Amino acid sequence: MEQNMTSLIMIFGATGDLAKRKLFPSLYRLFERGKLSERFAVIGVGRRTLSNDEFQQSIKDSVTSALGEKDDIEEFVRHFYYQSHDVADSNSYSALKKLADEVDEHYQLEGNRIFYLAMAPEFFGPIALHLKSDGLTDVKGYKRLVIEKPFGHDLASAKELNHQIRTAFSEEEIYRIDHYLGKEMVRNIEVIRFANAIFEPLWNNRYISNIQVTSSESLGVEERGRYYETSGALRDMLQNHMLQMVALLAMEPPISLTTDEIRSEKVRVFRSLRTIEGDEVKDYFVRGQYDAGTINGKQVPKYRDEPMVDQESNTETFVAGKVMIDNFRWAGVPFYIRTGKRMETKSTKIVIQFKDIPMNLYYQPEKMLNPNLLVIHIQPEEGITLHLNAKHAGGHLDAQTVKLSFSNTGTNAMNTPEGYEKLLYDCMRGDATNFTHWDEVAYSWAFVDKISNVWAKEKADFPNYNSGTMGPDAADQLLEKDGFFWWPVTDLDVDTCK
Numbered sequence: 001m002e003q004n005m006t007s008l009i010m011i012f013g014a015t016g017d018l019a020k021r022k023l024f025p026s027l028y029r030l031f032e033r034g035k036l037s038e039r040f041a042v043i044g045v046g047r048r049t050l051s052n053d054e055f056q057q058s059i060k061d062s063v064t065s066a067l068g069e070k071d072d073i074e075e076f077v078r079h080f081y082y083q084s085h086d087v088a089d090s091n092s093y094s095a096l097k098k099l100a101d102e103v104d105e106h107y108q109l110e111g112n113r114i115f116y117l118a119m120a121p122e123f124f125g126p127i128a129l130h131l132k133s134d135g136l137t138d139v140k141g142y143k144r145l146v147i148e149k150p151f152g153h154d155l156a157s158a159k160e161l162n163h164q165i166r167t168a169f170s171e172e173e174i175y176r177i178d179h180y181l182g183k184e185m186v187r188n189i190e191v192i193r194f195a196n197a198i199f200e201p202l203w204n205n206r207y208i209s210n211i212q213v214t215s216s217e218s219l220g221v222e223e224r225g226r227y228y229e230t231s232g233a234l235r236d237m238l239q240n241h242m243l244q245m246v247a248l249l250a251m252e253p254p255i256s257l258t259t260d261e262i263r264s265e266k267v268r269v270f271r272s273l274r275t276i277e278g279d280e281v282k283d284y285f286v287r288g289q290y291d292a293g294t295i296n297g298k299q300v301p302k303y304r305d306e307p308m309v310d311q312e313s314n315t316e317t318f319v320a321g322k323v324m325i326d327n328f329r330w331a332g333v334p335f336y337i338r339t340g341k342r343m344e345t346k347s348t349k350i351v352i353q354f355k356d357i358p359m360n361l362y363y364q365p366e367k368m369l370n371p372n373l374l375v376i377h378i379q380p381e382e383g384i385t386l387h388l389n390a391k392h393a394g395g396h397l398d399a400q401t402v403k404l405s406f407s408n409t410g411t412n413a414m415n416t417p418e419g420y421e422k423l424l425y426d427c428m429r430g431d432a433t434n435f436t437h438w439d440e441v442a443y444s445w446a447f448v449d450k451i452s453n454v455w456a457k458e459k460a461d462f463p464n465y466n467s468g469t470m471g472p473d474a475a476d477q478l479l480e481k482d483g484f485f486w487w488p489v490t491d492l493d494v495d496t497c498k
């Protein structure tokens, strides 16, 4: 794999929220750890007028607010330049090219360029076309395009966008960000699965009864009402982050750990997703929208009262679904997924529930033997918990749940890097494994479009869950009718499992 860390990083949208909250602190952390070569530079692009000094000050502010005061911050920000540039204005790309060429020469960047599009998605296609037509991609080093979500609004618009960016960049040069793929424990899924003799033989429909993936947020839609109204939880979270986690949980072992091999196994999972359409949608998927309620003792408004949200909005802020993977390994095993805003707590967890043993010798009639669970804690805590049954010391032979727990937070708290830091580093190294390939995007949109098409035609009975709860009752009924229930995410905390 290429390890050339010498690069010019051009961030389009450098005055925006994502750049300030995630990208600049992540770049700083790479710098601090010595993972950026001395020969790197960043050109920030935004519409507003800023001098280089003002831009560098905004970088300092962003790093300080995320990571605290840093002694070497002046040295870091010296690598940053700013260009005021309206991406819709075809004439201003020549000034950008001139600056890029000068910076390239000054730092001897060997013509290596990363174009990071941290802007509203309607700009992605036009920027990519201009980068090519105005010669910014005409370099002797590598050129890579990092593109933020959402990648399209549906399959048709995603195809159109893909077509536009493919005129300027090859598939190998496109890094579609899914920041969940930068999370430590999401990356750990394949290691837990494929490096443990005790799990791999059991990882199939003979031993697993169901898998639950929850990503709950206690925050509401905040200031993103305009975007969210056109998106909803299905497009915002399920089409990308949730289905990516399902793919990692369900894929076959790759023959090697190369980008192509891992991607092709994930694509095979997407191809095996059972299509849910028409009348079936209500049997497999539940949508919700938050009402007012109380979170952490604080009263919060309903979704329809959030800024830039329609008073009659039909947008879902919660989605739960039963996903079936129709292949030899997973036939008959439901993957239940749910995600939503203004839920009880911020938590992303995966629960693998194993089937019951054929006969239970160790229970009193009123006690049930608990199923074995493997819990993968993605965030906020990071770790793994295995729920087993064992005898209490000194007691009778009655089985009790005991938990074997590994807490990543306990051993590694200060070193757990932000997902964006890892993904930026991967991109600089030329490792696209944890970015989404076009085929994954296309299959996931095809799956999601069938659901959104049905929902778009029917007015929902919203709001249907109170803020501070785990979603509408129908999400519980989705599992109850299969004889299951959602494992409560709060009781499964890795830190409480000693």
Ligand SMILES: NC(=O)C1=CN([C@@H]2O[C@H](COP(=O)(O)OP(=O)(O)OC[C@H]3O[C@@H](n4cnc5c(N)ncnc54)[C@H](OP(=O)(O)O)[C@@H]3O)[C@@H](O)[C@H]2O)C=CC1
Binding pocket: 012, 013, 014, 015, 016, 017, 018, 019, 045, 046, 047, 048, 085, 086, 087, 088, 117, 118, 119, 120, 121, 148, 149, 150
């Ligand atoms: N914020 C987040 O947490 C997340 C964001 N994303 C994605 O990242 C992308 C950016 O989001 P976010 O940072 O929140 O957006 P913001 O609205 O905060 O920032 C938008 C940026 O685009 C610039 N911009 C807008 N129009 C133009 C134009 N015509 N020419 C040049 N620059 C322009 C703005 O510059 P100026 O203000 O100077 O005009 C600003 O720097 C989106 O695709 C979003 O979906 C994905 C995951 C999380």
Ligand SMILES: O=C1O[C@H](COP(=O)(O)O)[C@@H](O)[C@H](O)[C@H]1O
Binding pocket: 179, 217, 236, 237, 348
């Ligand atoms: O992509 C998105 O993710 C965030 C949740 O990310 P997390 O890392 O905090 O779990 C979500 O709030 C946002 O709506 C969505 O666009």
